[in-house]
Amino acid sequence: MSARPLSRGLLSAAPSKHLRSVVPRVAASHSTLVGPNSSPSKDDRSSSEPVTHFGFQTVKESLKSTRVAGVFSSVASSYDTMNDVMSFGIHRLWKDHFVRSLNPGRRPGGQPMSILDVAGGTGDIAFRMLDHSEKVNGDRETTVLCTDINADMLREGEKRAIQNGYDSNRISFRVENAETLESIPDNSVDLYTISFGIRNVTRIPMALRAARRVLKPGGVFACLEFSKVSPAPLDAIYQQYSFSIIPLMGQLVAGDRDSYQYLVESIKRFPPQSEFARMIKDAGLVNVGKGYKELTFGIASIWKGVKPLE
Amino acid sequence: MTVRTNLSHPSIRWMLSKPITSASAASCWSSLTAPRINLPRRYHSYQHPAPGPSSTTAKSAILSASLPHVPSHGFSDTALAFGSRDAGYLDISVNMLPGGVFDLVRYHLVTERLRLGDKIDFRKPENELPEGLRNLDITTKIQILCMERLKANAHIIHRWQEALAVMSLTENIPASMSELAKLSDEIWFLAGDESHDTTWYTKRATLAVVYASTELFMTHDNSKDFEATQEFLGRRLNDLKTAGSAVSNVASYLDFTVHAFANVLRSKNVPFF
Numbered sequence: 001m002s003a004r005p006l007s008r009g010l011l012s013a014a015p016s017k018h019l020r021s022v023v024p025r026v027a028a029s030h031s032t033l034v035g036p037n038s039s040p041s042k043d044d045r046s047s048s049e050p051v052t053h054f055g056f057q058t059v060k061e062s063l064k065s066t067r068v069a070g071v072f073s074s075v076a077s078s079y080d081t082m083n084d085v086m087s088f089g090i091h092r093l094w095k096d097h098f099v100r101s102l103n104p105g106r107r108p109g110g111q112p113m114s115i116l117d118v119a120g121g122t123g124d125i126a127f128r129m130l131d132h133s134e135k136v137n138g139d140r141e142t143t144v145l146c147t148d149i150n151a152d153m154l155r156e157g158e159k160r161a162i163q164n165g166y167d168s169n170r171i172s173f174r175v176e177n178a179e180t181l182e183s184i185p186d187n188s189v190d191l192y193t194i195s196f197g198i199r200n201v202t203r204i205p206m207a208l209r210a211a212r213r214v215l216k217p218g219g220v221f222a223c224l225e226f227s228k229v230s231p232a233p234l235d236a237i238y239q240q241y242s243f244s245i246i247p248l249m250g251q252l253v254a255g256d257r258d259s260y261q262y263l264v265e266s267i268k269r270f271p272p273q274s275e276f277a278r279m280i281k282d283a284g285l286v287n288v289g290k291g292y293k294e295l296t297f298g299i300a301s302i303w304k305g306v307k308p309l310e
Numbered sequence: 311m312t313v314r315t316n317l318s319h320p321s322i323r324w325m326l327s328k329p330i331t332s333a334s335a336a337s338c339w340s341s342l343t344a345p346r347i348n349l350p351r352r353y354h355s356y357q358h359p360a361p362g363p364s365s366t367t368a369k370s371a372i373l374s375a376s377l378p379h380v381p382s383h384g385f386s387d388t389a390l391a392f393g394s395r396d397a398g399y400l401d402i403s404v405n406m407l408p409g410g411v412f413d414l415v416r417y418h419l420v421t422e423r424l425r426l427g428d429k430i431d432f433r434k435p436e437n438e439l440p441e442g443l444r445n446l447d448i449t450t451k452i453q454i455l456c457m458e459r460l461k462a463n464a465h466i467i468h469r470w471q472e473a474l475a476v477m478s479l480t481e482n483i484p485a486s487m488s489e490l491a492k493l494s495d496e497i498w499f500l501a502g503d504e505s506h507d508t509t510w511y512t513k514r515a516t517l518a519v520v521y522a523s524t525e526l527f528m529t530h531d532n533s534k535d536f537e538a539t540q541e542f543l544g545r546r547l548n549d550l551k552t553a554g555s556a557v558s559n560v561a562s563y564l565d566f567t568v569h570a571f572a573n574v575l576r577s578k579n580v581p582f583f
């Protein structure tokens with residue numbers, strides 16, 4: 001706290017040219033958002049609205065969701081192609097493993113499950129859930145509700161659901177903010193999944209609390225997300241790859257460098273495995289084991305939490 | 311293991327030089343220094359009761375409710391789902407068990423190991439032991455303890471091969487081996503064995519092998535009250551005795567030969583001898 005007036009003093013004393021060179025990305029983003037004349041970092045501090053990160057940029061909380069929406073609207077059609085190109089197809093293995101480890105579907109003598117897939121616009125996880133419950137557990141009744149904040153992504157998913165002949169009684173799509181999940185009643189969901197989506201949520205703790213609210217007691221929260229790579233030498237290679245190659249590939253394959261630049265920056269900003277596990281615990285869910293399981297040296301991880309009985 | 315307390319260690323000397331004046335000072339002192347002192351000490355399971363098979367109650371609630379379903383549904387996801395429902399959870403709640411079915415197998419192994427000491431404990435004074443368990447030699451004690459543990463598998467023996475299959479999966483092998491080693495240790499401990507030499511290790515290793523093979527034999531045993539298993543176990547333990555004496559005979563033969571050879575070389579004035 002004591003450092004803050006000092007830094008503000010330093011900032012206001014510094015010539016504006018120097019300031020821009022210290023925080024070029026912030027300056028660039030804010031010049032378009034709040035107008036070119038106002039000093040960006042001064043504006044962040046003086047305005048009462050809290051700020052958050054958008055990749056490496058700092059934006060007002062109210063603006064992040066629209067910016068994220070912009071990113072995903074522009075990549076919706078090429079989303080899976082790009083995922084394949086960037087991860088050499090490994091993202092499919094991760095998603096398969098994610099669904100298999102959850103083992104959704106009705107058990108002998110049990111009830112069909114109600115699954116909520118948040119930020120699952122293109123239906124990647126939802127289709128796998130339905131396939132798994134049908135093929136492994138012989139269950140044709142379990143339902144999946146796909147929600148996403150972005151209608152473009154949902155349209156993409158709906159299109160695929162029709163193309164692949166999924167039963168419209170078992171899969172539905174709805175625009176929904178992960179932070180509130182307004183239309184979803186309390187204690188109504190067996191399994192809440194969010195796959196490569198939680199890092200785009202502005203207020204993650206709020207989304208976790210919403211997840212706890214909609215889950216039935218004993219229900220499972222499961223999250224698949226990029227995480228921190230170890231050991232260090234591998235991480236160095238990974239950082240090189242993600243910051244120099246992925247945006248380039250985004251430009252070549254999808255014709256959209258900025259969206260993929262955001263993608264790698266947002267991965268970098270996401271908290272480490274153990275910290276996110278603690279956030280899940282803080283939201284009132286019980287961590288499974290140590291809270292997470294790493295896939296492929298921690299490039300991605302699976303976090304699971306269970307809502308306790310009252 | 312013997313207790314070796316190095317009293318000249320700086321941290322200990324510092325402790326000894328500080329007079330403890332009040333209770334608050336003592337508690338403050340222990341909280342400050344206790345984690346830093348790590349003395350080698352005797353370990354006995356009765357002094358340090360093992361924590362329950364599962365640290366969280368929710369997990370053990372599901373697991374203990376699942377075990378009664380094993381005879382009919384085997385070591386499977388179905389048994390876990392039934393157990394989860396019985397414990398008041400949902401079918402999907404079995405995700406609480408990171409190891410899945412293996413957690414159920416391990417739960418059975420750990421609870422039965424901990425229960426063994428309550429059934430038979432040869433460390434008690436002879437007059438407190440029931441009739442028929444008094445004045446036995448160590449091999450018989452081991453045999454009785456092994457049989458007692460194996461009988462805990464009797465009601466699920468037709469499902470035990472499933473458990474063995476799960477235990478032999480690559481990711482489960484370390485935990486399974488560690489559990490087998492703990493059981494072997496527990497059996498020797500309850501038999502009242504107090505060896506302090508290298509046989510501590512060989513005894514446990516060989517018993518583990520014998521136990522594992524008997525357990526496998528038992529899955530095919532159709533005899534009444536598992537008499538064939540009992541005989542099999544007796545033969546294996548006898549083999550061990552024979553093998554043990556054979557090893558010591560070979561060792562003394564080698565010892566004699568090496569010394570004799572050295573003496574021959576000495577008599578020829580070979581350097582170094």
